[in-house]
Amino acid sequence: AQSVTQLDSHVSVSEGTPVLLRCNYSSSYSPSLFWYVQHPNKGLQLLLKYTSAATLVKGINGFEAEFKKSETSFHLTKPSAHMSDAAEYFCVVSDQERRSQGNLIFGKGTKLSVKP
Amino acid sequence: GAGVSQSPSNKVTEKGKDVELRCDPISGHTALYWYRQSLGQGLEFLIYFQGNSAPDKSGLPSDRFSAERTGGSVSTLTIQRTQQEDSAVYLCASSLGTSPKEQYFGPGTRLTVT
Numbered sequence: 011a012q013s014v015t016q017l018d019s020h021v022s023v024s025e026g027t028p029v030l031l032r033c034n035y036s037s038s039y040s041p042s043l044f045w046y047v048q049h050p051n052k053g054l055q056l057l058l059k060y061t062s063a064a065t066l067v068k069g070i071n072g073f074e075a076e077f078k079k080s081e082t083s084f085h086l087t088k089p090s091a092h093m094s095d096a097a098e099y100f101c102v103v104s105d106q107e108r109r110s111q112g113n114l115i116f117g118k119g120t121k122l123s124v125k126p
Numbered sequence: 127g128a129g130v131s132q133s134p135s136n137k138v139t140e141k142g143k144d145v146e147l148r149c150d151p152i153s154g155h156t157a158l159y160w161y162r163q164s165l166g167q168g169l170e171f172l173i174y175f176q177g178n179s180a181p182d183k184s185g186l187p188s189d190r191f192s193a194e195r196t197g198g199s200v201s202t203l204t205i206q207r208t209q210q211e212d213s214a215v216y217l218c219a220s221s222l223g224t225s226p227k228e229q230y231f232g233p234g235t236r237l238t239v240t
Contacts, residue, residue: 044228053130053217054169054231100168113182114229116161116169 012037014103016117024125029073029088031120033101036082042104043084044114045075049097057099060084071095096124128152130232132218138238139208147203147235151220158201159221159229160193164214172216175201208239 017032035041045057058069065077071094075086084101101117131150139145151158160172171185175195186192190208195201205212215236219229 046231051233053233054219056228056230059228113171113174114159115171118168 012039012041012103012115014101014115014117016099016101016120018120019118020121020123022123022125023091025093026090029086029091029095029122031086031099031101031122033075033084033086033117034082035084035101035103037103043075043077044102044104045069045073045084045086046100046102046116047097048100048119054100057086091122091124093124093126096122098122130218130220130230132216132232132235134235135233136236136238138240141210141239142207144204144206145208145237147205147216147237149201149203149218149220149232151199151201151218152230153199155220155222155230156198157221157229158195159219160201160203161217161219162187162214163217163234169217172203205237208237210239213237213239 014035021031023029040062043060046054047057048054057073058067058075060067060077068074073086073088075084077084098119098121100119102114104114130152133148137145156177158175161169162172163169173186173193174182190206193201193203215234217234218232221229
């Protein structure tokens with residue numbers, strides 16, 4: 011079965027410093043991977059997705075993620091944090107075993123705090 | 127509409143009562159999903175509809191939970207005889223299809239069972 015692990019429940023950075031949110035997955039198949047962001051009291055918004063094309067994926071708001079098969083990782087990065095980046099971030103893997111049903115498996119989330 | 131909408135945005139109910147939560151997906155999206163997000167937890171898949179196929183109900187936590195999708199569009203999630211552990215944010219998402227199409231999420235319904 012597919013699974014996804016977000017290694018940090020909470021990350022705190024200073025404005026202008028780099029952001030690294032870590033995600034590892036397990037998959038018997040070539041996975042499709044996503045990062046979603048959830049701002050307080052808002053719905054989830056897709057940041058970026060990997061679907062077996064380029065391993066370095068660029069998303070919205072300056073975020074990017076690199077698919078590393080050898081490390082089974084899909085870490086999310088941003089060179090310089092902005093106050094508006096404070097939110098909860100979810101790493102998601104598509105459940106290939108349920109491919110016909112399109113089920114997504116969500117990590118438990120990483121809450122990003124940005125200090126001025 | 128422009129995005130997925132859900133109603134109500136907040137619902138407070140007494141233990142033992144039934145509740146209905148509504149989801150309006152993006153027009154033309156054939157797939158619709160319900161998730162539950164409890165405090166401190168990730169998203170828990172509940173049920174999935176794809177076109178006219180039989181829904182995937184494998185994520186429903188008990189037989190108190192059911193969902194319908196009428197006319198391939200609007201969906202209603204019903205929780206009967208609510209319990210305090212049902213308190214959570216219920217999120218609906220829709221997508222153009224599956225395998226694996228990105229999902230667009232609504233703002234959610236916050237359910238509080240007292």
